[in-house]
Amino acid sequence: MLKTNYYISNYCSIKNSEIQLNGTCVFSEDSKDLTRFLKHYYTSKQLSYPKFFKMDRLSKLAFTGSEIILEQLAEGKESTALVFSNKSASLDTDIKHQKSIEDPTTMFASPSIFVYTLPNIGMGEVSIRHKLHTENAFFVSSQLQEDLLHEYAESLLETENCKQVLCAWVEVFENSYHGFFYLVSKNGTIAHTPPMIKELYTT
Structure with missing residues (x-):
């Protein structure tokens, strides 16, 4: 039986205050503040998902x-599985959560911070936004594991429970961040x- 060939149809990089889609810059801003940068992109595209700001x-x-x-x-978006990974899990928010616990001026930890103390919460937001009911997985490793992403994505596609898989490296910690996303399908x-995943990631 011949092995099915799968391809990357689109890829996106978010780093150094610049967003690139398929190697072309689609948004940039002279700002080192990730929250401000992403907010300005959100408003420039006139997106509608109020929970984004929380x-x-x-x-x-x-x-x-x-x-x-x-x-x-154009279609079939709801048949997208998600496979995300990063290095720091939710540590960026975990630290803020710990500080809210230790704050002597408050009686309780902040629920608005606590809700994001798992790295896969972002995938939940994506699933809600795009009405996804497919499989998802979040892996934590010291660096991008291109072999793992490759094998896991293709195994999901082989089951035919999804039409495409959105893979991503979403790393945020203190002043450092890097988002890398790509879509895999037939x-x-x-x-x-x-090797191609690694090449696109490092570009």
Whole structure:
């Protein structure tokens, strides 16, 4: 039996105050503040998802990259599985949560911060936004595991429970961030291989 060939149809990078789609800059701003940068992109596109403003930075990054990739789909968006990963999990928000616990001026930890103390919450926001009822997974590792993303995405596609898989590296910690997103399916022109995933990630 011949192995099905899968391809990367679209990819997106968010880093250094710039958003690139398929290698072309689509938004940039001279700002080192991730929250402000993503907010300005959100308003420039006139998006409508009020909960965006309550999200932590990791979820905002996951939401923004996913929005850019999924808006390229003309149909079948609801058949998209999600496979995300990063290095710091939700540590960026965990630290804020710990500080709210230790704050002597408050009696309780902030619920609005606590709700984002899991790294996969951003995937939940994406699923709600795009009405996804497909499988999702979030992996934490010291660096991008292109082999894992490649194998996991193609295994989901082989089950035929989804038409495409949105893979992502969504890393946020203190002053550092990097969002990398790509869509895998039977359609596209870029071969879905671990070396190609790594190349697009480092570009």
